[in-house]
Amino acid sequence: MTAHVTSPQFKQNATKALADDQLQKAMSNVRQGFIDKRAAVAAKLPEFEALRDSARDIKNHALQNLDLYLERWEEKVTAAGGQVHWARTADEACGAVLDICRRVGAKTVTKGKSMISEEIALNAALETAGITPVETDLGEYIIQLRGELPSHIIAPAVHLNATQVESDFRRVHTHLDPQRDLSQPVQLLTEARGVLRDKFLSADVGITGANFLIAETGTSVIVTNEGNGDLTQILPRIHIVIASIEKVVPTLEDVSQILRVLARSATGQEMSVYTTFSTGPRRPGDPDGPEEYHVIVLDNGRSAMLGTAFQDMLRCIRCGACMNHCPVYHAVGGHAYGWVYPGPMGAVLSPSLIGVDKAGHLPNASTFCGRCESVCPVRIPLPKMMRHWREREFERHLSPATVRSGIAFWGFFAKRPALYRLATRAAMGALAWFGRRKGAFKSLPLAGCWTQYRDFPAPQGGTFQAQWKAKRGGR
């Protein structure tokens, strides 16, 4: 199973998003919230840029030796009494989770935030099997109530305003007093906490994601701000971690280095509120912890990225900084991207995972402004990789015919300077003549996509090269 994909309708999704006033209001919070905080916390740490280099190098090293570190990690997990389940596809991963849940007769599972869970559409699989999944991260809980995908990889409900959440809570929490005051965000939080507390205690299985898997110790690591992840993994009898292959890093020291750039890049915090390390199930004498500890490790197309132009994308530590700084993401929000991974990282990753035929718009819907790369804590060259996808699409004739013929036409002249001079001189002469009275066109044949929104400034008339030749004799 894979989450429903609407990426081929990116343009229609974008049109809807641009007309959605609620969304536009919510997105302006992203613009202000994340960017300034990241900049401030980065400026306070003199070694921030050096740490980014180091984070990049650690991930590169891990990816170059991925088989080795995954094997070493599995040995350590097993030695600590945990169990590792390898899943090639989303279906296999869901199947592995369901097998465990069925074996222990689980009726309710609590879930910490996990993008892999979204990628494999685990909630749908659980529900089909008659098991109730309960999201315990506040944002995930809200979008679960609404039946939506996350619109951001670390702030799943960032597309919503408090009033929308209030009406969802009133719709779903019908056991509570209809007259209660929910006008303050903290009241929403308190209500969600109250509802979730019972679920934590009654859950049979707790499922979390993993920010890192540590080869040296067989440990999985999660970072959260709400503490829900800890309750999810400690209270039920069974803890299932769902992770993907590229999450493995060699050592504890490596993780502590990467953690120093993760929260700073993500939320502008120096550290997340909770950073939790889990190694195996509860040992004799441990005061708490699950009886069983399982890790489902998903491939789902990632190993095919190794050794290709897209390998660098596997460095991603899911901080969200690229989308926080993306003008296109700000304009259309995460849902327009049509699958679980939005923004620049999604524009590179989604074509790898669901196919460029489906996700082809995403790497094209970028101005290549480069702000994503300039903030990525592991220095992923996102625009360059989006360009690689455009090259693949061009080679496979997936790019729109208008673009192909436009570039071919332009390229023909650009390769032939003499012809170019002749043709452009005539064309610009005509355009200047038509635009001479107003200075700009309100509409222009063949440029409707431009003039629908903006005027098109008229050329001054005469090309520079022709005028230069006339003035300076072609020196």
Added chain:
Amino acid sequence: MATVLLDTQSAKTRPVRPRVALFVTCLVDLMRPSIGFAAVKLLEDAGCVVEVPSQTCCGQPAFNSGDRATATAIAARTIDAFAGYDYVVAPSGSCAGMIKAHYPELFAGDPNLARKADALAQRTWELTSFLVDVMGVTAVAAKVEATATYHDSCSGLRELGVKRQPRQLLASVEGLTLTEMNENEVCCGFGGTFSVKYGEISDSIVGKKTGNVAASGAHMLLAGDLGCLMNMAGKLSREGKAVEVRHVAEVLAGMTDEPPIGVARQPAA
């Protein structure tokens, strides 16, 4: 897109009167030749001998559309046409960035051309950074009465580190006050073919930009890239916002006789 570190060596090793090839850029060539003449004036005032080799386009539209073959063919032509000069200067961070940051990448698999591409990349500069960082220009002799705001175009800013150079030169323009707008480092939404392929999104982005321009109180908008300027001028004009839009070179050269971008030469007859 790593920021290319400025080569402080260049300032020391450069010839006294360097031969500079102007890469005028296709947009300036076709749409607004006056920017080219402003660039020539600034370069000549700084002591350069300026030449204009026969040229077309840097190939960026093809490169960014995924048409690597066409981009490579155009780049190979440009490399030939611009060989043998001390420097190549473009009144555009985007086109200079294409040559500096992406030509070497295009020819990475071809040792012979890669060497030439690297050599060209090292000699290529965006106009304002060339004037300040290579020619050591600290002031220009221009007078323009205006309150202006400056938009940092993306490629110049993030590929070439162009930020302080245009501001340093603008500070020396008599009569000019520079007032910074909010989010001056945020993309204007142009993005070359993006502006027509995703016109609606592009429009939303440029709308935020023109909002910031208007809120700054400036009545002149400057930038170093004509693509961005046409996009912003087109939106300002559509919104009926009376802001004079110009390339930074026009102001630095004191050549503001030509009407601003998108304004007719004479009133309608």
